[in-house]
Every structure is written in C-alpha cells, then in structure tokens.
Amino acid sequence: MFDKVLIANRGEIAIRIIRACQELGVRTVAVYSEADVRSPHVREADEAVLIGPAPSSESYLRGEKIIEAARRTGAKAIHPGYGFLAEREWFARAVRDAGLIWIGPPPEAIAAMGSKTAARALAVEHNVPVVPGTTESLQSAKEAEKVAATFGYPVLLKAAAGGGGKGMRVVSAPKDLAAALEAARREAKGAFGDDAVYLEKFVERPRHVEIQVLADSHGSVLSLGERECSVQRRHQKMIEEAPSVAVGPDLRARMGEAAVRMARAAGYVNAGTCEFLLAATGDFYFLEMNTRIQVEHPVTELVTGIDLVQWQLRIAAGEKLPFRQQDITPRGWAIECRITSEDPANNFLPSTGRVEHLHLPSGPGVRWDGGIEAGSEVSLYYDPMLAKLIVWGPDREQAVARMRRALVDLIVQGVETSREFHIRVMDDPDFRSGDIDIQWLERHLAEISRRAPSPESARIASIAAALLAERDRTARSVPGDVSATGPSASASGSMDGWKQAARVEGLRS
Numbered sequence: 001m002f003d004k005v006l007i008a009n010r011g012e013i014a015i016r017i018i019r020a021c022q023e024l025g026v027r028t029v030a031v032y033s034e035a036d037v038r039s040p041h042v043r044e045a046d047e048a049v050l051i052g053p054a055p056s057s058e059s060y061l062r063g064e065k066i067i068e069a070a071r072r073t074g075a076k077a078i079h080p081g082y083g084f085l086a087e088r089e090w091f092a093r094a095v096r097d098a099g100l101i102w103i104g105p106p107p108e109a110i111a112a113m114g115s116k117t118a119a120r121a122l123a124v125e126h127n128v129p130v131v132p133g134t135t136e137s138l139q140s141a142k143e144a145e146k147v148a149a150t151f152g153y154p155v156l157l158k159a160a161a162g163g164g165g166k167g168m169r170v171v172s173a174p175k176d177l178a179a180a181l182e183a184a185r186r187e188a189k190g191a192f193g194d195d196a197v198y199l200e201k202f203v204e205r206p207r208h209v210e211i212q213v214l215a216d217s218h219g220s221v222l223s224l225g226e227r228e229c230s231v232q233r234r235h236q237k238m239i240e241e242a243p244s245v246a247v248g249p250d251l252r253a254r255m256g257e258a259a260v261r262m263a264r265a266a267g268y269v270n271a272g273t274c275e276f277l278l279a280a281t282g283d284f285y286f287l288e289m290n291t292r293i294q295v296e297h298p299v300t301e302l303v304t305g306i307d308l309v310q311w312q313l314r315i316a317a318g319e320k321l322p323f324r325q326q327d328i329t330p331r332g333w334a335i336e337c338r339i340t341s342e343d344p345a346n347n348f349l350p351s352t353g354r355v356e357h358l359h360l361p362s363g364p365g366v367r368w369d370g371g372i373e374a375g376s377e378v379s380l381y382y383d384p385m386l387a388k389l390i391v392w393g394p395d396r397e398q399a400v401a402r403m404r405r406a407l408v409d410l411i412v413q414g415v416e417t418s419r420e421f422h423i424r425v426m427d428d429p430d431f432r433s434g435d436i437d438i439q440w441l442e443r444h445l446a447e448i449s450r451r452a453p454s455p456e457s458a459r460i461a462s463i464a465a466a467l468l469a470e471r472d473r474t475a476r477s478v479p480g481d482v483s484a485t486g487p488s489a490s491a492s493g494s495m496d497g498w499k500q501a502a503r504v505e506g507l508r509s
C-alpha cells in the first residue's frame with residue numbers, strides 16, 4: 001500500500017477518501033483553495049497544500065499545481081474524487097508522466113468513454129444493448145430525417161462530446177428536425193467545442209438505473225449491482241437507492257453482465273459505473289460510462305458490504321479482488337439524500353452563509369458523509385452539495401422510514417437546505433411505492449412544494465418558540481445572568497439559531 005496519497009478534491013468526497021486512507025494506514029495530503037483555509041478536509045488530512053484562489057479554475061482545476069504539491073510532499077499517488085479533474089484524460093496522463101500513481105481508470109479508458117458516439121459503437125460491437133439510433137454523428141438534416149423515419153418519433157438529438165444532458169433536443173415531428181439539429185449543434189459547439197450530434201429514439205418515462213463495476217489489474221471485472229437514480233431535477237440527482245424496485249435477480253444478472261462486457265471492452269481498471277435507461281417494458285439500454293467514483297457510491301457500499309474507496313486504493317496499488325461474482329448479492333436496502341444548500345421553497349435557489357448550528361442525525365443504520373461543520377462558510381464557488389445522508393434498512397419500507405427519521409433528526413441553521421424537500425419526498429405515496437421515473441420529480445415538484453410542512457417542522461417551531469420565551473423570561477428574572485443577555489457567544493449564538501428556525505418554520509406553516 002502507498003505511504004502517502006494526495007487527494008485532489010474538497011468537501012465530502014475529500015473527507016471520504018481521507019477516511020479510507022486512514023483505515024488503510026495511508027498518510028494523506030489535502031490541497032485547498034483560499035476559500036477552504038478553514039475547511040474540514042484540510043484539518044483532517046495529515047498535511048495540506050494551498051494551491052490557489054477560490055475559483056476552481058485557479059485551484060482545484062490546476063493540474064500542474066496539484067502534481068507539484070504531490071512532488072513537494074512526497075505523495076506517491078493521487079485520488080481525484082469526482083468532478084474537477086477526475087475524468088480529464090490529460091490529467092490522468094500527467095499524473096503518470098510525473099511518476100505518480102493515478103487512483104482511477106487508465107487514461108485510455110477515460111478517453112474511450114469520453115466520446116458518447118465512440119462508447120455507443122463500442123457497446124454495439126460487444127453486444128451491449130443501446131437505444132436504436134446512429135452510432136456515427138449526423139452529416140445532414142436529410143440524413144437525420146431518413147434515420148428518424150426508420151424508427152419513428154419522438155427522437156432525441158445528443159451531442160457526441162456531451163453527457164449529463166447538455167445539448168440534448170427532443171424532436172416530436174419531422175418538420176422540427178432540421179431546426180432542432182442546428183440548435184443542438186450550436187449548443188454542443190458552445191458547451192464542448194465540438195458540434196458533432198447524433199440521434200436516438202426517445203425512450204418515454206424510463207428509469208435511470210446504473211451498474212457499479214470494480215475491476216482489478218489482474219483481469220477480474222465484477223458487477224456490484226444497480227443503483228436507482230431516477231429522482232433527479234435538471235440532471236442533478238437528488239435521491240439514489242440500491243437496489244432498484246424495478247430490478248430482480250434475473251435483470252440484475254443481465255445488466256451486470258452487460259456492464260462487465262462494457263468495462264472489459266474499454267480495458268477498464270478501478271471503480272466505474274455504466275448508466276442505463278430502463279424502459280417500462282423491462283428493456284434496458286446503455287447510455288454512458290462514468291469513469292470515476294460517483295457521489296452515490298455509498299448506497300452500493302451499504303448493500304454489498306464492500307468499501308469502494310478502499311478498493312480503489314487497493315486496486316491502484318496492484319492488489320487482486322478477493323471475491324467472485326457469485327459472492328456478491330445485495331442485502332437489504334440503502335437510500336441516499338443529497339443535502340444541498342438550495343432553497344426548495346424558492347425554486348432551489350442556491351443559499352449562502354455561515355452554518356451557525358449543525359446537529360447530525362445518528363442512530364442505527366445512519367451514515368453521514370459530510371463536508372461541513374458548524375462555522376463553515378457556504379459560498380457560491382463550489383457545488384451546493386453539503387453532505388449526503390445515507391441509511392440502510394432490512395427492506396425498502398424500513399429504509400424509507402429510517403431516512404425520514406434521520407432527516408427529522410438533522411438540523412442545519414444558517415443556510416437553507418433541501419432537508420424539508422427530502423422529508424416530503426419520503427412521505428410521497430408514489431415514492432413510497434417506488435413508482436418513479438426520470439421525469440417523476442419534475443412532474444410533481446410544484447405539488448410537493450405546495451404541500452403542508454411535515455408535522456415535525458411545526459413541532460420544532462413550537463419548541464423553538466418555547467425556548468425563546470424561556471430565554472426572555474430568564475433574562476428578565478435574573479438580571480445578572482450574562483449568559484442569557486450578555487456577550488457569551490455560545491449561549492446567544494445558539495439561541496439566535498433557534499430563533500431563526502422558529503421564524504423560518506413559522507413562515508412555512
């Protein structure tokens with residue numbers, strides 16, 4: 001195992017990787033921007049190197065500064081986490097060229113999956129089902145009309161260099177195709193510097209189901225089962241779970257085999273994920289492969305008992321996977337809620353400020369993968385995801401009940417969060433029955449936000465009001481008590497937090 005690893009990331013995933021390193025006896029080097037001087041990932045690492053100003057273009061995206069930090073501290077390997085430089089082929093190569101170990105897939109595998117048309121072609125070649133459509137990019141509107149006619153409308157135009165939904169256009173009728181193609185080209189050129197566009201049949205109301213794979217450098221490639229990620233808004237996942245209500249043992253085996261074939265075809269090593277659309281008919285189609293550890297990896301960890309981040313390190317260090325495919329069966333149910341600093345009452349507007357008070361949920365089957373603490377400043381420089389709340393239960397019903405309980409347990413004061421939104425989803429009949437697809441949330445968002453607040457919110461508001469009344473009464477009857485009225489930061493600070501809770505919750509009820 002490595003003596004020392006540099007973590008080229010921030011927030012919850014940096015802390016997650018530090019924890020894995022600590023459990024493996026590996027020393028850690030954090031990198032940080034000027035905005036993260038006081039961030040927990042900096043303190044929790046053994047060493048930390050300042051790499052630049054707050055904007056990520058001047059810090060977390062500066063590969064050369066990060067490699068220099070590894071050289072200076074004597075780190076032997078770099079873990080990129082997700083986002084930032086995780087899927088940049090040039091960075092994976094630069095790390096290797098600097099004589100360091102890249103804790104991720106080979107740069108060739110990143111490149112092979114970076115082009116969506118190339119990935120589709122590779123899938124077709126290896127008998128992995130894809131949505132009917134073109135494997136080459138379109139040459140003309142005329143060609144587009146011809147292919148679209150062969151499998152019927154609606155069709156979907158996609159950027160070849162794309163992914164994550166950017167540059168997509170749904171076309172419902174032939175007359176709209178030419179204009180949509182031009183628009184898609186312009187958007188693709190702007191977003192990716194490449195105007196290549198291809199076309200697929202549009203799958204209506206599918207689920208987003210993805211398969212986690214783990215591959216070592218000795219030829220072993222395993223599927224760790226599926227994650228259901230359909231609860232998303234504007235291509236941002238909000239809730240993920242494992243397994244999926246729509247996947248039984250037979251489908252799991254078939255999707256797993258497809259994902260393993262895909263990983264083998266790409267020469268994949270380390271942790272990766274194949275994204276599929278799962279149609280209501282039970283047909284599944286390969287979409288793309290994510291060549292990184294993903295935000296939602298914990299739900300797979302909780303149902304398989306396999307520590308994915310530890311295995312990323314072990315695989316990069318040359319270890320062999322000690323389990324076989326038949327050893328891996330999901331046990332129980334795991335759900336993850338992404339706790340973001342967005343205000344669900346205000347169209348998910350990003351919220352900024354200082355986290356004044358933080359109470360973390362705990363109890364049986366509850367896991368908190370967080371990147372904040374009381375005192376943290378939440379800015380607009382980085383992703384609004386503050387933490388992930390993950391629960392495990394013996395079955396889905398108990399996992400949902402446990403998630404609800406844990407969300408009620410959570411208190412974040414100082415910034416708005418998605419907490420109340422997540423409670424409402426846990427209470428939603430469609431969600432409870434698992435009757436969801438990729439458009440479900442956007443279809444129901446308006447209705448969910450009109451709903452009455454959870455009873456617990458009202459209860460917290462009344463407790464807060466009682467505490468405030470109590471404080472005022474104490475302040476009047478004990479004039480000499482400075483903790484109630486004076487400069488004592490802790491007492492007055494926490495009361496301000498409660499006061500704010502009362503005001504916010506009061507306004508909502």
Ligand code: MV4
Pocket residue numbers: 131156163164165166200201202203204206208232235275277287288438
């Ligand atoms: C699709 C689709 C329907 N039909 N392809 C969106 C992101 C990118 N990974 C592919 N995406 C989609 N491709 C066909 N042929 C619907 C989506 C899609 C989607 C997919 C997964 C998760 C959320 C989504 C939200 C909107 C659209």
